[in-house]
Amino acid sequence: MEQPDYLIDLLKERNERAFSKLYMMYSEAIFGIIYSIVLDEDIAEEVLQDVFIKIWDNASSYDNTKGRFFTWILNIARNSAIDKTRSKSFKNSKKNLSTTNFVDILSSSDNLNKKTNAIGLKKFVDKLKPVCISIIDLLFFKGFTQKDAAEKLEMPLGTLKTRNRNCLSDLRLIVLGPQ
Amino acid sequence: MTEQELIASGKLELYVCGSLPENEVQEVEDAIAQYPNLKKEIEIIESSLIQLAEGVAPPLSAMVWTYILNSIKNVRNITKETSDTTNWKAISGWAAAILLLCGLFYFLNENNALQEELEITTTETNNVKEQLEDVTEQKIKTETILADIRSEAFTPISLPGNQNVAPEAKAKIFYNKDQQVAYIDTKELPTPPRGKVYQVWSLIMEPLTPTSMGLLDEASLVDTGLYKLENFPEAEGFGITLEPEGGSETPTLSQLYVLGTVNTAP
Numbered sequence: 001m002e003q004p005d006y007l008i009d010l011l012k013e014r015n016e017r018a019f020s021k022l023y024m025m026y027s028e029a030i031f032g033i034i035y036s037i038v039l040d041e042d043i044a045e046e047v048l049q050d051v052f053i054k055i056w057d058n059a060s061s062y063d064n065t066k067g068r069f070f071t072w073i074l075n076i077a078r079n080s081a082i083d084k085t086r087s088k089s090f091k092n093s094k095k096n097l098s099t100t101n102f103v104d105i106l107s108s109s110d111n112l113n114k115k116t117n118a119i120g121l122k123k124f125v126d127k128l129k130p131v132c133i134s135i136i137d138l139l140f141f142k143g144f145t146q147k148d149a150a151e152k153l154e155m156p157l158g159t160l161k162t163r164n165r166n167c168l169s170d171l172r173l174i175v176l177g178p179q
Numbered sequence: 180m181t182e183q184e185l186i187a188s189g190k191l192e193l194y195v196c197g198s199l200p201e202n203e204v205q206e207v208e209d210a211i212a213q214y215p216n217l218k219k220e221i222e223i224i225e226s227s228l229i230q231l232a233e234g235v236a237p238p239l240s241a242m243v244w245t246y247i248l249n250s251i252k253n254v255r256n257i258t259k260e261t262s263d264t265t266n267w268k269a270i271s272g273w274a275a276a277i278l279l280l281c282g283l284f285y286f287l288n289e290n291n292a293l294q295e296e297l298e299i300t301t302t303e304t305n306n307v308k309e310q311l312e313d314v315t316e317q318k319i320k321t322e323t324i325l326a327d328i329r330s331e332a333f334t335p336i337s338l339p340g341n342q343n344v345a346p347e348a349k350a351k352i353f354y355n356k357d358q359q360v361a362y363i364d365t366k367e368l369p370t371p372p373r374g375k376v377y378q379v380w381s382l383i384m385e386p387l388t389p390t391s392m393g394l395l396d397e398a399s400l401v402d403t404g405l406y407k408l409e410n411f412p413e414a415e416g417f418g419i420t421l422e423p424e425g426g427s428e429t430p431t432l433s434q435l436y437v438l439g440t441v442n443t444a445p
Contacts, residue, residue, distance in 0.1 A: 001226045016248070023244060029229040032236030041237050048239075052247045067204055070225050071197040102235045109234075121234040139196045140228055141235075146198045161189030168192055171227040 001025075003069055011059045019056060026070065027052070030077045036102050036141045037081035038090070047084050051077045078143035101137045103128060120174040132167035139164060180206075182214040191217070195225045321402055328353045328362060338417060338439035345369065350437045352417050359413070363406045365395060368436060371421060378422040379406075380430050381414030384440070389418065389430050416440035 010018030035044040138144040333353040340348035349367035380389040392411040399406040421434040
């Protein structure tokens, strides 16, 4: 997907229509990221609201020469969700989240109403090696830096990078079809 | 690093995930500028990750967007109000308060000043009233005296100056024989020196017996230069001497200023 820079420029000028279009483009993915961290639909909705309000408020600080817009909002979402899991009220109501990852969520999901190729995704994650699950979980869903992820998984940085690429290569086939 | 090397390195995936350190992000950015095809590769990676994340998302309620929209509208309204309208309200409110305070102080001062002025005026009015009363009283007194002096009951007696002591001096007495009242007009008597006072004597001629009638002082003064003395023995003549303050038992004849006799003629 090409980055909609014209919409982002309009967003910086506080254009509501542009904001609405960007919400339609990115909200579901961001919601998925948040949900994979907080594992509660109501709390995830709350965090999603906060994230998009932050995007609206801080749009001017996004610089498209320093990364993708998706990466920028991805960071906001992960940080907000992780902050939420550290809050007192959250800790009191939830326990032991770390064992659940995106594969568990996808496997147990019966939601077929979305635009995403859910069946394809299920096939994809069913075939994923355990190491791939850990790598994608840490780098994409949890927002680890490459250095922290390499340390956590006890593998050299170069290995982590190429493995991550290989792990994701099947995913692009599902998304784009064979090329 | 060539285009293909960069793709194979797995850096682009990490770039999209946001896991690269800042200097490597810059490296990727520079490479994108150099090789436009890299952008396509990055877009494919991003799309696959977005699809994966979307697969994880539970159904998303439309209420979330409604809430977000309301929030940003509220924030915008609040900022508008605080930056424009409320500020003016606050400014005008403060201005009004300050004006009111200034006004209060002004009126307080003004009120105090007026109060003082009123007090002064009241005092002045009272003074004038008192003066008027004094004048009225004096007028009545003077009229009474004038009526007395003009009446038949009072006999005018001239007291010429004693040639040896005060040849220029002169006095006049209006004498009521029946009531033993006398008015002494001292208009042409010199002002007594300090520490001295005029004393009036009634005289019986045969033998010459002076009796003090009183002092010409504040107590006997009834009008300008006019004194009233009462309750003295019947007189055949009058003399006025200069005596030390407080008066004397007997007249100091060396200081006899004026002397005159009652006209016994009809």
